[in-house]
Amino acid sequence: MRRWNGWGDDQFNLELPPEGRQFLGQRIGSANPLPDVGLESVKPRVPASRLPSHPAINTDAEHRIRHARGQSLADWLAMRSGDFGTFPDGVAYPETNRDVQNLLKYAEEHGVALIPYGGGTSVAGHINPQAGATPVLTLDMSRMNRLLDLDRESQIATFGAGTPGPLVESQLRAHGYTLGHFPQSFELSTIGGWVASRSSGQQSLRYGRIEQLFAGGRIETLRGSLTIPTLPASSAGPDVREMILGSEGRLGVITEVAVRVTPLPEQESFHVVFFPDWDSARTACRKLVQNRTQLSMLRLSNAVETETQLALAGHPKLIGLLESYLSLRGSADRKCMMTFGLTGSKHQHRHALREARSICSDYQGVYTGTRLGDKWAEKRFTMPYLREALWQLGYAVDTLETATDWDNVDNLLNRIEENLRNGLNEKGEKAHVFTHLSHFYPQGCSIYTTYVFRVADSYEETLARWQHLKTTTSELIVRNRGTISHQHGVGKDHAPYLPVEKGELGILAIRSLCDTFDPDQRLNPGTLVQP
Ligand SMILES: Cc1cc2nc3c(=O)[nH]c(=O)nc-3n(C[C@H](O)[C@H](O)[C@H](O)COP(=O)(O)OP(=O)(O)OC[C@H]3O[C@@H](n4cnc5c(N)ncnc54)[C@H](O)[C@@H]3O)c2cc1C
Structure with a gap:
C-alpha cells in the first residue's frame, strides 16, 4: 500500500x-x-x-x-x-x-x-x-488510467489523464511502443500531472520534454469542454496546447492526454565516464550537446555529488578498486562522474558511443564502461526511497532545481551551493550540499542541487530552517538569471518568485487566462499565481 x-x-x-x-x-x-x-x-x-x-x-x-x-x-x-x-x-x-x-x-x-x-x-x-x-x-484522477487509443500510423497514443508512469509504459510496451518519459517520480506521477506541471523525464535528450510529447487532448473546464486536436505542427496563431502545459489545474481538469510515442528501441545502455575536474567535465557535456551527439540522457555530478554517490553506494571494496584505478589515470579528489545513455538502433548506438567517447577523451575523461551506468538505471526510480532511510536517521533532505544559459552555469551553481552550505551557520549547523547538471540543451542546462541537514529538536524549528534555506535560495535563483523551476513547476511554494521571471505584463496575461476559464477562482486557487 x-x-x-x-x-x-x-x-x-x-x-x-x-x-x-x-x-x-x-x-x-x-x-x-x-x-x-x-x-x-x-x-x-x-x-x-x-x-x-x-x-x-x-x-x-x-x-x-x-x-x-x-x-x-x-x-x-x-x-x-x-x-x-x-x-x-x-x-x-x-x-x-x-x-x-x-x-x-x-x-x-x-x-x-x-x-x-x-x-x-x-x-x-x-x-x-x-x-x-x-x-x-x-x-x-487515478481511475482514469487506461490507454484509450493507439494510432500506429501517426504514432499517437491517447491515455486517461490519471494513468501513472508504470501503466503508461506497460500499456504501450504491450504494443511495441514507449513514451520515453521517465521523471524520477515515474512510479507515482501521472500523465495528466506531467502535462499540467511541464514535467521533464530523464531521457529527454532522445524523447523530448513533455512539451514535445504532448500532442493534444481533452480538458473539462467550468466554461465547457476544450478539445485540442493532434496536429504535427501548426502556424495558426498561439498554441492552445501551450496554455494547458504548466496550467497546474488552474484552467480545467485534463481528462485525456494524446502523446507522441516511439517504437521500442533496439538497444539501450548507460555508460559512466570520470573527469579529473569540474571544468573539463562541464565542457565535455557542453560539447556533447552542442555537437548534437545522439545521447538519450546525460548527467554530470560535481565532485561532492560524485564522492557522496560513491560513499552511499556501499560495496567499499569495489569502490576502492575503482578509486585506485581512477587515481592512476589522473582522476582523484576533485573527480566528476558523467553518466550518459544511448538508446536507438544498433547503428545509432555504435555511432553515438564512438562520438561520445571521443569527445570525452578530448577532456581527459576516463571511460569505465556500463557497470555503474547499469546500477544507475536499476536504481533510478527507487532512489526516492532513500529519503525515508535518511529521515529515520534524523536527516532531512530536499532538492532545488533551475536552468540557465551556459555562460551562467558556474556562477549560479556556486551561489546556490554557497547559500545552502552556509545558510544554517547561525544555528551552528551544517548542510551537506551537492549538485548535478542534467537535461542539457545547446543553450544551457538544468542545475539540480540536493541538500541534507540534521533535523532540529522540534518540527517547528526544522520547518523554520527549511523555510530559510528555501526562500533565500529561491530569491537568489531568480535574481541570477535562473528559472524558478526547470521541472518541478510553480505550485504555491514558487508562486511568489514567478513575477521576477515573467514580468508584470506576463503575470497579467497568465491571470487573464485563468480568469477566462475560471473567473471565480474555483480551480486550485493559490497555485501558479498568487491571489
Ligand atoms: C522523488 C521525486 C522525484 C521527482 N522527479 C521529477 C523529475 O524527474 N522530473 C519532473 O518533471 N518532476 C519530478 N518531480 C516532481 C513531480 O513528480 C512532477 O511535478 C509531476 O509531473 C507531478 O505529477 P503528478 O501526477 O504527481 O501531479 P500532482 O502532484 O498530483 O499535481 C501537480 C499539479 O498538476 C495538476 N494536475 C494533476 N493532474 C491534473 C489533471 N488531470 N488535470 C489538471 N491538472 C492536473 C495539479 O492540480 C497540480 O497543480 C519529482 C517529485 C518527487 C517527489
Whole structure:
C-alpha cells in the first residue's frame, strides 16, 4: 500500500549502507530523528467536512489525509508531525468525462474550490488545499488510467489523464511502443500531472520534454469542454496546447492526454565516464550537446555529488578498486562522474558511443564502461526511497532545481551551493550540499542541487530552517538569471518568485487566462499565481 506520510510503497525500503551513514556523520554530524505520529492519531484531527453531500464524494478522514499534502520537505514535516494545517473536505474519484463535468458543475453550484490531483508527487505545494472559508474538493484522477487509443500510423497514443508512469509504459510496451518519459517520480506521477506541471523525464535528450510529447487532448473546464486536436505542427496563431502545459489545474481538469510515442528501441545502455575536474567535465557535456551527439540522457555530478554517490553506494571494496584505478589515470579528489545513455538502433548506438567517447577523451575523461551506468538505471526510480532511510536517521533532505544559459552555469551553481552550505551557520549547523547538471540543451542546462541537514529538536524549528534555506535560495535563483523551476513547476511554494521571471505584463496575461476559464477562482486557487 502507498505510504500515507512519505514516498512510495510501504513494503519497500532502501537501506543506507554503513559507509553512507559514516560519511554523513563526518560531514554534518550524527543526528536524532524526530518522532513520527501514526495515521490513527491524525484521523481525529480531521474536521467535519463542509461539503454538501454528493454520492461520488468520499469524506472519510483517511481519504482526506492521503490527499492533503504532496512530497516537498514541508509536506513531509506536516505529515510526520501530524500538523497538517488544512485538509480537503472530500475526495472524488471520477471515471469518465461526464463524472468530471458533473463534479465541476457541483463545485460551481455550491461555491466549492476544486483541486485536480494526479499522483500527488508535487514538491512545490501544488495540491495542498488553502485555508479559508471555501470548502475544498480534491479530484483524484487515478481511475482514469487506461490507454484509450493507439494510432500506429501517426504514432499517437491517447491515455486517461490519471494513468501513472508504470501503466503508461506497460500499456504501450504491450504494443511495441514507449513514451520515453521517465521523471524520477515515474512510479507515482501521472500523465495528466506531467502535462499540467511541464514535467521533464530523464531521457529527454532522445524523447523530448513533455512539451514535445504532448500532442493534444481533452480538458473539462467550468466554461465547457476544450478539445485540442493532434496536429504535427501548426502556424495558426498561439498554441492552445501551450496554455494547458504548466496550467497546474488552474484552467480545467485534463481528462485525456494524446502523446507522441516511439517504437521500442533496439538497444539501450548507460555508460559512466570520470573527469579529473569540474571544468573539463562541464565542457565535455557542453560539447556533447552542442555537437548534437545522439545521447538519450546525460548527467554530470560535481565532485561532492560524485564522492557522496560513491560513499552511499556501499560495496567499499569495489569502490576502492575503482578509486585506485581512477587515481592512476589522473582522476582523484576533485573527480566528476558523467553518466550518459544511448538508446536507438544498433547503428545509432555504435555511432553515438564512438562520438561520445571521443569527445570525452578530448577532456581527459576516463571511460569505465556500463557497470555503474547499469546500477544507475536499476536504481533510478527507487532512489526516492532513500529519503525515508535518511529521515529515520534524523536527516532531512530536499532538492532545488533551475536552468540557465551556459555562460551562467558556474556562477549560479556556486551561489546556490554557497547559500545552502552556509545558510544554517547561525544555528551552528551544517548542510551537506551537492549538485548535478542534467537535461542539457545547446543553450544551457538544468542545475539540480540536493541538500541534507540534521533535523532540529522540534518540527517547528526544522520547518523554520527549511523555510530559510528555501526562500533565500529561491530569491537568489531568480535574481541570477535562473528559472524558478526547470521541472518541478510553480505550485504555491514558487508562486511568489514567478513575477521576477515573467514580468508584470506576463503575470497579467497568465491571470487573464485563468480568469477566462475560471473567473471565480474555483480551480486550485493559490497555485501558479498568487491571489
Ligand atoms: C522523488 C521525486 C522525484 C521527482 N522527479 C521529477 C523529475 O524527474 N522530473 C519532473 O518533471 N518532476 C519530478 N518531480 C516532481 C513531480 O513528480 C512532477 O511535478 C509531476 O509531473 C507531478 O505529477 P503528478 O501526477 O504527481 O501531479 P500532482 O502532484 O498530483 O499535481 C501537480 C499539479 O498538476 C495538476 N494536475 C494533476 N493532474 C491534473 C489533471 N488531470 N488535470 C489538471 N491538472 C492536473 C495539479 O492540480 C497540480 O497543480 C519529482 C517529485 C518527487 C517527489
